[in-house]
Amino acid sequence: MEERSKRMIEIGEEREREDDLMGWALKQSAFSKEQIMDLLLSLLFAGHETSSMALALTIFFLESSPKAVQELQEEHNNILRKMRERGEHGLSWEDYKLMDFTQCVSIKFKVN
Template structure:
């Protein structure tokens, strides 16, 4: 099994390296995406990012994206199966939207207005994402000096934000380990 995974990683790394090389050879073409940011960092003489680190980062993003999606779907099914009243409320909301769609000439397309009317659906999604903590940490670069609780975080520093510490903090969320989509009532789409 390990050999298959090692071979797969090697093949993916070759594909990623080829893509990075294409981007590096034509920096004038900008897509304004993660690849552009990597090329920018790799061409910056003061950067500590190497090609190897860049390729590992891209590989990790692909893996994390796959893992996060399957984890999110699994968590959603678990939370919804544990809360049948939430499923009932979702069904009611979606039935109302389907009824409105049936009254329209083009009843096969969800419109922006339909999407915006999915208030409870949005609350459920936000609550699943809060409890899932799919990205346990995020890195951000300070764009200016930031004062926080008597400390100064200088411009240009990397800051690590731990979403677990925020999403499960009882000072921020009442009963933080409970699945309560209604806690998002005050937020609009």
């Protein structure tokens, strides 16, 4: 990023191409260099192991919270019962939207 900034100063910002996110961020945004670096690193690594890490942490922390596990089981069993009553074998988007507690648990670990 330092090299890019120096090059932009040397050849002029107008002549520097904006063909990547760093070029655009350096020229067009009001972010500090630290914020730009944080953005680039977050985007670069955001998809790498985040889902598996969130699942692992969820399971790890649920082990010490039997009340939460019980509430999750009750919620899922209610949805399974409703699915069977409808004669369905897979979850629908509507079923997922009914998982209020499950969504709270998964959001908690994604944010932290």
